[in-house]
Amino acid sequence: MVVNKMLKETKLTRIIDDLPVAVKLIKKLSASEIAISQNEQKNAELYIAEVMQQRIILISYAGSHFKWLYGRLVTSATLANLPVVLLLPQLESRIKRQFLLNNQSFITYNGETFLPCLGIRLFATPSAPRLQPDFTYGAQRLALVILLAQLAFENELTGTTNWLSAFSRREGLLLIESSQKFVNILGPAVGMNNRSAFKRAMDVLVANEMVQVAGTTRNRQYYCQLASQQFWSNLSVKMITPFTSRRTYYLQIFPEQLVPENVLTSGFTALSQLTLIGDNPYVTSATDLSAMANVTKQRLVPGQKYCLQVAAYPVAIFASLYRQINHQYPEHLLDPFHLYISLQNEMDERVQDELAELIDQIWEE
Secondary structure (H helix, E strand, O other): EEEOOOOOHHHHHHHHOOOOOOOOEEEOHHHHOOOHHHHHHHHEEEEEEEEEEEEEEEEEEEEOOOOOHHOOOOOOHHOOOOEEEEEEEEOOHHHHHHHHHOOOEEEEEEOOOEHHHHEEOOOOOOOOOOOOOOOOHOOOOOHHHHHHHHHHHHOOOOOOOOHHOOOOOOOOOEHHHHHOHHHHHHHHHHHOOOOOHHHHHHHHHOOOOEEEOOOOOOEEEEEEEOOHHHHHHHHHHHOOOOOOOEEEEEEEOOOHOOOOOHHHHOOOHEEEEEEEEEEOOOOOOOOHHHHHHHHOOOOOOOOOOOEEEEEOOOOOHHHHHHHHHHOOOOOOOOOOHHHHHHHOOOOHHHHHHHHHHHHHHOOOO
């Protein structure tokens, strides 16, 4: 999350830090710009913001009267052309269904995302994993960096990768001795642009007993055992996907070459969660099981204009480390940990076996 320097850190900016979608606050506006009663204005904050490089109106609402949200939200003519995105603590099924039916964009604190104004859709996935409330996206990204640092120190690779200077090793422990140093070196890469964001993510790891803390506020140090395989074993059951951004690709013809038979070595799959959305009459969101059946039965027609939405998290620092650990690692497979997380609920046993084998390769002698 990026905040304009003119905007001070608030409860809202701390919430945005942990959202699965990168949000940049540009300018705070008066709540009088939206069609809301004076009594409810105390529950709403209004911002001009950016989501994935597109300018929006962000309305953060913590009240319980949702009926006003179904109508025209912005009354100001100067803001009328910007799409409105609601940021809400949570949504009841009834209200969520109403938003879906009305194509009203929203993001909830626990990561549910519906942004038809940007081409992003919710899909009904009955086996989708649920994010543990005590393990945020920021904590997931931080845990992955720690895991990779453990692997590097275990394999004596500390002299080849500059970002490892954010860590140190002492008597079988991996240490982060300065949160500011970590933020300066790795913050931009993992979506932690200040010490507050780092501390919130680290507090989650401490609460889950994956990292220990020592010292006072001024000289606080974080440490864990230098045992990457054990760390991964504890981490893998908590992870979903710590993505920080999305990129959009527009293609005139459906790119069949991007859906190879062997999904395990697909560059897109290894890097991201991939959603195919067409600029055509096809339905791409489902609000009940019958609607989901219609979505899954549709056939893609060559010649249409298709939009590939790729949700990714930073892998550049990880990819080079994999090559150093195992020179025989598959070239297309940039990130086996994220691949494992993405497909760990796959029902096909063959896929499960291949995933387990890919991960096991990391610790082979």
